[in-house]
Amino acid sequence: MSVIATQFRDLxxxxxxxxxxxxxxxxxxxxxxxxDSPAAWLMTVAKRRAIDVYRRQKRERARLDAVAPDLDEARxxxxxxxxxxxxxxxxxxxxxxxxxxxxxxxxxCHPALDTDAQVALTLRxxxxxxxxxxxxxxxxxxxxxxxxxxxxxxxxxxxGMALTIPSAFxxxxxxxLAVLYLVFNEGYLAHDAEREPIRHELVDEAVRLTAxxxxxxxxxxxxxxxxxxxxxxxxxxxxxxxxxGDLILLDxxxxxxxxxxxxxxxxxxxxxxxxxxxxxxxxLEALIAAQHANARTAADTDWPQIARLYxxxxxxxxxxxxxxxxxxxxxxxxxxxxxLALADELEGLDDYHLLWAVRAELSRRAGKxxxxxRFAERALTYDVHGAERRxxxxxxxxxx
Amino acid sequence: xEYMILNHTAETPGPDYGTPEFEAVMGRWMAYNQMLIxxxxxxxxxxxxxxxxxxxxxxxxxxxxxTTDGPFAETKEQIGGFYLIDAPDLDKALxxxxxxxxxxxxxxVRPVAFRPDA
Numbered sequence: 107m108s109v110i111a112t113q114f115r116d117l118x119x120x121x122x123x124x125x126x127x128x129x130x131x132x133x134x135x136x137x138x139x140x141x142d143s144p145a146a147w148l149m150t151v152a153k154r155r156a157i158d159v160y161r162r163q164k165r166e167r168a169r170l171d172a173v174a175p176d177l178d179e180a181r182x183x184x185x186x187x188x189x190x191x192x193x194x195x196x197x198x199x200x201x202x203x204x205x206x207x208x209x210x211x212x213x214x215c216h217p218a219l220d221t222d223a224q225v226a227l228t229l230r231x232x233x234x235x236x237x238x239x240x241x242x243x244x245x246x247x248x249x250x251x252x253x254x255x256x257x258x259x260x261x262x263x264x265x266g267m268a269l270t271i272p273s274a275f276x277x278x279x280x281x282x283l284a285v286l287y288l289v290f291n292e293g294y295l296a297h298d299a300e301r302e303p304i305r306h307e308l309v310d311e312a313v314r315l316t317a318x319x320x321x322x323x324x325x326x327x328x329x330x331x332x333x334x335x336x337x338x339x340x341x342x343x344x345x346x347x348x349x350x351g352d353l354i355l356l357d358x359x360x361x362x363x364x365x366x367x368x369x370x371x372x373x374x375x376x377x378x379x380x381x382x383x384x385x386x387x388x389x390l391e392a393l394i395a396a397q398h399a400n401a402r403t404a405a406d407t408d409w410p411q412i413a414r415l416y417x418x419x420x421x422x423x424x425x426x427x428x429x430x431x432x433x434x435x436x437x438x439x440x441x442x443x444x445x446l447a448l449a450d451e452l453e454g455l456d457d458y459h460l461l462w463a464v465r466a467e468l469s470r471r472a473g474k475x476x477x478x479x480r481f482a483e484r485a486l487t488y489d490v491h492g493a494e495r496r497x498x499x500x501x502x503x504x505x506x
Numbered sequence: 507x508e509y510m511i512l513n514h515t516a517e518t519p520g521p522d523y524g525t526p527e528f529e530a531v532m533g534r535w536m537a538y539n540q541m542l543i544x545x546x547x548x549x550x551x552x553x554x555x556x557x558x559x560x561x562x563x564x565x566x567x568x569x570x571x572x573t574t575d576g577p578f579a580e581t582k583e584q585i586g587g588f589y590l591i592d593a594p595d596l597d598k599a600l601x602x603x604x605x606x607x608x609x610x611x612x613x614x615v616r617p618v619a620f621r622p623d624a
Contacts (some may be wrong), residue, residue, distance in 0.1 A: 218596060265617050266507040268595035 331389035338395035341368035515611035
């Protein structure tokens with residue numbers, strides 16, 4: 107074995123090669139007979155095997171180097187994590203072919219990584235954003251984000267996560283879509299609305315990457331559905347906030363500010379997704395967004411249809427928040443009392459301020475003023491600010 | 507690559523030896539083991555005696571600070587067994603772990619960093 111090891115300067119590799127040649131021997135000798143010089147035979151086979159294994163590993167390493175180019179030398183360095191590991195390393199995702207890009211996305215969104223790491227890796231390695239850009243977009247200190255990426259890359263290496271197309275492809279693609287939607291929402295539903303209502307760079311990046319996925323996995327109706335959903339939302343981003351950064355409710359938005367071309371494109375995408383006849387949560391969400399985007403006035407909104415879609419979405423996702431949206435849609439379609447009855451039955455949302463805000467508003471519409479007051483007071487005990495807080499305060503004043 | 511799969515399961519007594527239920531359970535495990543062997547994944551594996559037979563030796567500052575009856579942590583799920591397997595990558599290791607005939611429990615998959623006898 108040491109002969110092979112010297113030739114290839116890699117003990118693991120030599121070991122593997124000898125193992126494989128012994129397996130070969132076990133396989134071929136019973137049939138072909140023992141060769142004249144078994145040792146020489148083993149050498150030859152082991153060498154040939156070593157070359158095969160070496161080539162295979164080299165390919166795999168080249169692929170991983172594309173993902174984690176800066177990790178190798180720092181692998182056993184416990185202090186690793188400084189900025190020097192993050193450098194741009196000349197890695198350019200645009201140069202990867204489509205198949206490699208898809209593998210890279212699937213790897214970045216591997217369920218063996220936690221969600222924060224999935225998002226950071228996707229933006230860093232697939233979108234090519236810098237660490238400082240990502241940290242600014244997520245309002246996370248740069249060092250924290252750098253550390254997160256280093257840790258994720260290290261896990262990719264040490265846990266033996268490979269750039270392969272997984273057998274559970276649909277599930278794994280769902281994970282990619284979930285990460286992209288998270289990036290989109292981070293930009294669209296900015297947490298720090300007072301400072302910067304919409305972070306367009308995240309919104310645009312999510313749309314761009316989702317479009318890439320639809321090209322790489324054209325048979326995925328959900329990918330197209332997500333792209334449609336994102337574009338419906340983006341089409342309406344002008345008009346969502348007033349001049350001081352307050353969220354304007356859908357009813358009150360200036361619909362002429364919406365981007366008609368973008369809505370048209372989203373409609374086309376949604377049609378293409380639905381034509382696959384493989385429904386899913388993103389297509390349902392896109393259908394709901396389409397109802398709003400295509401209603402020329404708030405009064406034109408087809409609430410019974412939206413209520414039906416939310417009901418399906420609640421079944422698919424099992425999400426109590428979606429069920430709350432369903433209650434709101436039902437209130438619009440069938441009156442506040444019916445919606446209120448649904449909201450009253452929801453479980454698991456007691457610490458969700460919007461549950462109380464919704465119950466307050468629906469109670470007010472139903473004329474139950476003392477309930478409305480009680481619920482609004484409860485909602486205001488949470489960290490609510492901006493337009494939402496002012497609306498609840500107005501409701502309190504009106505019911506007082 | 508080599509991976510250790512640690513089975514964390516609730517310690518419920520299995521069916522009695524000699525009953526058809528016992529044979530059924532064992533059959534599933536034997537089939538799983540055979541699958542690992544046939545696929546070239548098997549290195550080692552064992553089922554452990556329940557934690558009422560466990561003893562924990564606690565060390566501190568280089569010397570034994572205590573020897574206690576019972577497992578390291580008193581939790582509902584305990585390590586009931588392990589497999590040491592060979593798999594080309596994490597996905598395959600996770601797939602093999604998932605195929606284990608365990609209905610409820612957690613399977614922790616850890617890459618082996620170093621094994622002196624390998």
